[in-house]
Amino acid sequence: MRIEPTSSTLSLRPWHADDLDALLAAYRDPVLRHWTRVPVTNAAEGRRWLDRVRTDWDDGSRYTFAVIDADDGPPVANVVLKRADLDRPGAEVGYWTAAWARGRGIAPRAVTMLSEWAFDRFPELTHLDLLHQVDNVASCRVAQKSGYLFQEVLPARPPFPLDGHRHTLTAP
Known part of the structure; x- marks a missing residue:
């Protein structure tokens, strides 16, 4: 499965085992590690991360x-849809961007692509939330540029x- 809009050079696809080096x-x-909860510091942790995201796809949890x-x-970035349960009206999106890809508008475009995919794939969703700590100014800008209020x-x-911000995008 690949998500490729016609107006962007970006595409989204599931992570592959051969993405280990890029991961x-x-x-x-250190900036990415500061904002993420699951550290990936060596090949064994990277393989576990890749195995977990594959399992999450299979069971529909993420x-x-x-x-x-x-x-x-x-890969230059990562986006994730979390908690898209059929019995909930909302889900959460998350993302990170590799240091070498920052400053090129990749995160807002990827979050927008993921959001459009989520509303298409799960028509019962009424909204998506993007959460971040109050001191993560870059994530606040990504949320705003992606249409999240x-x-x-x-x-x-x-x-x-620290306290956090909740930004929301309502289904079209």
Whole structure:
């Protein structure tokens, strides 16, 4: 499965086992490691991460996509749809961008692509949420550029030490 809009050079696809080197390279970035909850510091952790995202696809609990810029190069980012249960009206999106791909508008375009896919794939969804800590200014900008509107400040709770923001995109 691949998601490829006609107006962008980006495409989304499930992660593959042969993406391990790109995954490890992305996680060498201390900024990325700071904002993610699951560390990937070596090949064994990377293989577990890839196995988990494949299992999550199979059981429908999460849909994690590698973001490919231009033809079939290595992944430059990651987007994920979490908790798209049929008995809930909303789900959550998440993302990260590799250090070498930041500043090119990849994250907002990939989040927009994922959001459109989610509403098409799960017509019962009424909204999507994007959550981030209050000190993650870049994620606030990604949410805004992706059409997500600020809704509220969320109190800190483990594993997040600071309050957060909830941004929401309503189904078309």
